[in-house]
Amino acid sequence: MSEVIWGLATSHVPSIGAAMDRGMTTDPVWAPLFEGYRPAREWLAHHPPDAAILVYNDHANGVDLDVVPTFAIGTAERYRVADEGFGRRPVPDVLGAPDLSYHLVQSLVDEGFDLTIFQELDVDHGFTVPLSVWTPDPGDSWPCPVIPIMVNVIRYPQPTAARCFALGQALGRALARYDGVRTVGILGTGGMSHQLAGARAGFINTGFDRMFLDAIEKDPGKLAALSRDEYIRLAGSEGIELIMWLVMRGALNERVRVVHTAYHVPASNTAAGLALFDNRVAQPA
Amino acid sequence: MTSPSAPEFPGTYVFDGPTSRRGHRMNRLFMSLRTEVARQDFLADEAGYCDRFGLSAAQARAVLDRDWQAMLELGGSIFYIYKLAMMDGLSMQYLGGVFTGMSEAEFKAAMLAGGRTDV
Numbered sequence: 001m002s003e004v005i006w007g008l009a010t011s012h013v014p015s016i017g018a019a020m021d022r023g024m025t026t027d028p029v030w031a032p033l034f035e036g037y038r039p040a041r042e043w044l045a046h047h048p049p050d051a052a053i054l055v056y057n058d059h060a061n062g063v064d065l066d067v068v069p070t071f072a073i074g075t076a077e078r079y080r081v082a083d084e085g086f087g088r089r090p091v092p093d094v095l096g097a098p099d100l101s102y103h104l105v106q107s108l109v110d111e112g113f114d115l116t117i118f119q120e121l122d123v124d125h126g127f128t129v130p131l132s133v134w135t136p137d138p139g140d141s142w143p144c145p146v147i148p149i150m151v152n153v154i155r156y157p158q159p160t161a162a163r164c165f166a167l168g169q170a171l172g173r174a175l176a177r178y179d180g181v182r183t184v185g186i187l188g189t190g191g192m193s194h195q196l197a198g199a200r201a202g203f204i205n206t207g208f209d210r211m212f213l214d215a216i217e218k219d220p221g222k223l224a225a226l227s228r229d230e231y232i233r234l235a236g237s238e239g240i241e242l243i244m245w246l247v248m249r250g251a252l253n254e255r256v257r258v259v260h261t262a263y264h265v266p267a268s269n270t271a272a273g274l275a276l277f278d279n280r281v282a283q284p285a
Numbered sequence: 286m287t288s289p290s291a292p293e294f295p296g297t298y299v300f301d302g303p304t305s306r307r308g309h310r311m312n313r314l315f316m317s318l319r320t321e322v323a324r325q326d327f328l329a330d331e332a333g334y335c336d337r338f339g340l341s342a343a344q345a346r347a348v349l350d351r352d353w354q355a356m357l358e359l360g361g362s363i364f365y366i367y368k369l370a371m372m373d374g375l376s377m378q379y380l381g382g383v384f385t386g387m388s389e390a391e392f393k394a395a396m397l398a399g400g401r402t403d404v
Contacts, residue, residue, distance in 0.1 A: 156301040197363040199296030204400025266396040
């Protein structure tokens, strides 16, 4: 059986990737953000899993509005880095793990999560920026195969936070039944508070973000109980991306150990957060 | 019976079903601009390009005038509208300034000061 060894939550703002691609990470505007990542990156470099699952949303690059899957999973051998309009990010394509994908599809559908299946998918910054937060210098390839799970957070009604958490729990059970890899890392991406359009553009809610960073470790059920409308009101119309952190958290044990957290305002128009959890800790009896 | 749509939040666009339906052709146009060939086509004849995608007159006017606020009102999704802005060399901070009545520099300064916490 596979063991989930860590969970990483991180914002996926495109400019974080652009700052890395253009060598701007030590510029005064960017240095505090990347300094905040450093302890997590060092720990992750010493704990490479056999496979990873990355929960993200697409931003008009891999899919459009003709078909909007609420939840989807990739089953490809390889995911190309998307050209979002001005060339691909200079990072490796992503190798998949089809056998693990097939297992997850079967297990999740059997549990009542009827995911859409992508046999082909180009992955955009929502996917590659978290990979870069994890592994800033991948060389020719990322540390392990990565399977995308896509969540609709753009078109209302997004799935509920409770459903995202439950999907994560089912994902954790599915992984525990899989023999093909020993260790797995799970990434939940997006957030934190931000809003891109309307008179409230630029909205940041640090109080909510701090509460969320604390509760994602200790009391994710509280976050799962928040309504869709509460997410939009408290975290902004794009801050609702935070529901994807709950998929990651649901796949972890009840008790986890915080390796590192970081919070910085702003990354472009967004509050950027990071939380890294070690999942290999003794559980309550 | 009315179709369900999102509740209203002040100063906030929620991209719900009716909005997606209203903006569908315009968002498709924006999506097409990911390729260099399409961008050249568009720039060579913007009005004709809008016609080809079946935009309404108001949507075409908003696109030709780069009326970013109107694009939101007419069903544009910010992630799709941003494709047009990128083609024009404009940033999300520039758009944030347009939506909030600030210059790009003022909007950036507001973000660097911790974001807009009072809205």
